[in-house]
Amino acid sequence: MIEKIIKILKNDPNYKWESSYSLPDMLCISTVRILQIIRGLFLKPFLKRSAGLLFIGRRVKVRHGYQLSAGKNLILEDNVSVNALSANGIQLGDHVSIARDSILFCTGVIAQKGTGIVIGNRTGISARAYLAGQGGITIGNDVIMGPNVQIFSENHVFDDTLLTIKEQGVTKQAVIIGNNCWLGAGCTILAGVILGDGCVVAAGSVVNKSFPANSVLAGVPAKLIKTRNI
Structure with a gap:
């Protein structure tokens, strides 16, 4: 019975329980x-838009919810923190899940409003993710992430040694993650990076430049290991 309910919620007639439960x-x-x-x-009336059910865990914090748009069946697990204050807000597609202790925000220094975050359909973000959307983050459909993934879209300027780094301001560059990508546990994606569809990033990698579709990356900084067979 529960399997049938999930099939309807996910709009996936092929969904099946793969294990038995007591x-x-x-x-x-x-x-x-x-x-x-x-x-x-209780949260739904405070959002800009919500197309379906919201599954909200304990101690979830959503600030500036009037700038948050959610598709069908959004899951925010325990202790997730979302701050949608930005030029474009946060847009979440259908069947997005964000696991416990994750942080999504779009504006760092209040004087410099950020750009925003877009996450596509059926994308799953694992525990303790850190998505900093000051310069804009776009994540495609069917993306999966391991725990502790970090994505940054802003950098500090530090060229002038006569000024403190804090005084020199920041640069903002959008990050774009294509469809059907897998970001391994603990990897870091830096500002300005574009990953094409189907990319795989090994656990612990630091990606500081862009790669085309179906690239398999690993290392600090990340390098192309191979290309997936297509």
């Missing part, structure tokens, strides 16, 4: 989801 397992899972839906009902 009755206590299912009761716990169902209870958590029901409580998340109830919390979502």
